[in-house]
Amino acid sequence: MRDDTATLHAIAEAAAGRHLIFTGMGSSYDACYPAVTELAQAGIPATMLDAAELLHFRTAIAGRDALLVAISQSGESAELVRVAERVRGGESPPLVVAITNGTQNSLARLADHVLDTRAGRETGPSTMTFAGSLVVAAAVGRVLAGVDPGSVAGRLDQTTEVAAVAAERLLAETDLADELADWFGGPETAVILGRGPARAAAEMGALTVKEAVGVPIESLQTAQFRHGPLELVGPGLAAIVIATEPETLEIDLGLTEELVTAGARVLLVTAGERATHGARTIAIGPLDRALSPAVSIVPIQLLAWRLAARRGREPGAYYRATKVTTHE
Secondary structure (H helix, E strand, O other): HHHHHHHHHHHHHOOOOEEEEEOOOOHHHHHHHHHHOOOOHHOEEEEOOOOOHHHHHHHHHHHOEEEEEEEEOOOHHHHHHHHHHHOOOOOOOEEEEEEEEEOHHHHHOOOOOOEOOOOOOOOOOOOOOHHHHHHHHHHHHHHHOOOOOOHHHHHHHHHHHHHHHHHHHHHOOOOOHHHHHHHOOOEEEEEEEEHHHHHHHHHHHEEEEEHHOOOEEEEEEHHHOOOOOOOOOOEEEEEEEEEEEHHHHHHHHHHHHHHHHOOEEEEEEEOOOOOOOOEEEOOOOOOOOOHHHHOHHHHHHHHHHHHHHHOOOOOOOOOOOOOOOOOO
């Protein structure tokens, strides 16, 4: 991030008094959760809205007094490009900040400021680009919260290394993918639950399983699971609980215990060494909370990879969708 310090300075200077809007589609939308949550904790309101809703129903909020942070791994996603075209062509355009993988793309050309995730070439589900978007979105969110851009860049360089080591540790567990696939089995219903910044991993995790494996799995904000979906709990349920947020750790561990007691198969992904008897627990270690989703999703990525192989699917091969969604 150090190479982006000047751009971060420019964004911070131009942001004063503006309404903040974070937008994306798919995994790029999911990557907005930690930054928007951190801004709220700093007392700074920011709207998080998927680009299709913004395009068709809410474009009027993206006027001169807005700063639009648009995240797209390709920079060619149909909704993101159309939003940028529409607001740039309006009488009172907002300031547009694009976060993309590379800078030679349509969204980058329409933006006032561009930040490159530098994820490189990727095939299949957006794993590297998701992690890269989390890092850059965290940098943008923190400078918008008033943190000095130079210190933001330096700190994120350090914490990114720590997160990378944690991810490599999980990937080095050669039997983990098979263990997770055996744990998952063939459930009647499957859910991934997360809160706060962890919602990025929960949403992206469900998207990855659906995309790579072709298995229906629902992502829910953990508290919402009690409001009706709790009736799904039983031996036919496989639940992944991402309990990495300290504010709600005890509540999430309590829910995990309830799920296990009711006979559900539960995978608990947590930051520390706390475990629940009967749940398969994976500890990712203490990480920068904005980057934690990039590591807590690794077990789900391994699960998706092994399930796809067992079902005779090539992980990352598309049968109906495409890597880049260029039309609605």
